[in-house]
Amino acid sequence: MPSSQAPHPTLLIPGPIEFDDAVLQSMSHHAESHVGPAFVKVFGESLTLVRKLFQSTSPTAQPFIIAGSGTLGWDIVASNLAEKGDEALVLHTGYFGDSFAACLETYGVHVTQLKAPIGERPSLGEIEQALKEKSYKVITITHVDTSTGVLNDVKSIAALVRRISPETLVVVDGVCSVGCEEIAFDEWDLDVVLTASQKAIGCPPGLSIVMCSGRAIDRYNSRSTPPASFYASIGNWLPIMQNYESLKPSYFATPATQLVHALHTTLSQITARPMAERFAAHTQASDRVKAAVAELGLSQLASKPESQAHGMTAIYLPSGLAPPDVLPGLMKRGVIFAAGLHKEIATKYIRFGHMGVSVTDTGRNDIDNAIAALKEALAEAKQAKGL
């Protein structure tokens, strides 16, 4: 079936990503009250679908869907689950570790960053040592750092934290992983996974999605000081989410109604099939991309296979080439990749996002077309530079 979307270059950056037609169409919904029964049902079901997305059946776990970008999730964590003067351990695998740390510091939280060299991740041994040195209220893990394409082993880190420092809340920044990397919220005993609508979930930008454990909600309830934010206050949103999910109208601040329709559509599509199947499809596509990168004689920022993300690939350019030498050639061939983001090496690499419908809707042929475009654009750029 031909797409209902205007012809456009394929957006293969690590979010926002390409949309399914039905997701976009569900946004052109007529005006409705945000507390009317029809919308309350869509919102309530969306919360239940978020539980499915996280493979969670825990009755104490609580999903939140709030208008805002992924960054709002950091503010929710920093202003509700830690207090001024508390200690937080931030595992740093790129740009997003620095930003989460800066957010925590904004609320007076004291941050220790455990930094790995570019393209690597802190080892379990290093994390264990750090956990033994101080008592941390919170540890944050960037599941996939979008600046480097480095994947963290969240399951093993969470098990380690439970063994060494059971009171520490395990917070996962899953903005670039939820919907493409395996996450089992209950089974891995996680406390917070925060994400955004526009990455592997395949919804337009504008929604912050946060899943909290019962332990995280208890932490909020036992604060000795009020939360440090009004809009981001768990106390203000918790009854709203609970009411919507039990189909009762409720108001704290107006939800982004059209985006919630889009989210409902995409999550219904995603959870209609086993999540394991979706993760396997992303792994397969990723393997194809990584093989093509190797065949082109290029290397990835994430050097070890076990620490390579499955929804994106960060690719070093041949020496002598910078992103502006290659990205226009890709655009000419109908493909949009992203430039580098890690500030120390941003001019040396490009990023290829392979998530969502570009992976699961194989009829689109997005991944193979992009690999072919990359080959041609690189050859053209090398020739132009006499390399």
Ligand SMILES: *Cc1c(COP(=O)(O)O)cnc(C)c1O
């Ligand atoms: C994109 C991203 C964010 C920020 O999300 P916004 O929606 O841009 O606010 C945070 N963390 C990671 C890992 C990301 O990829």
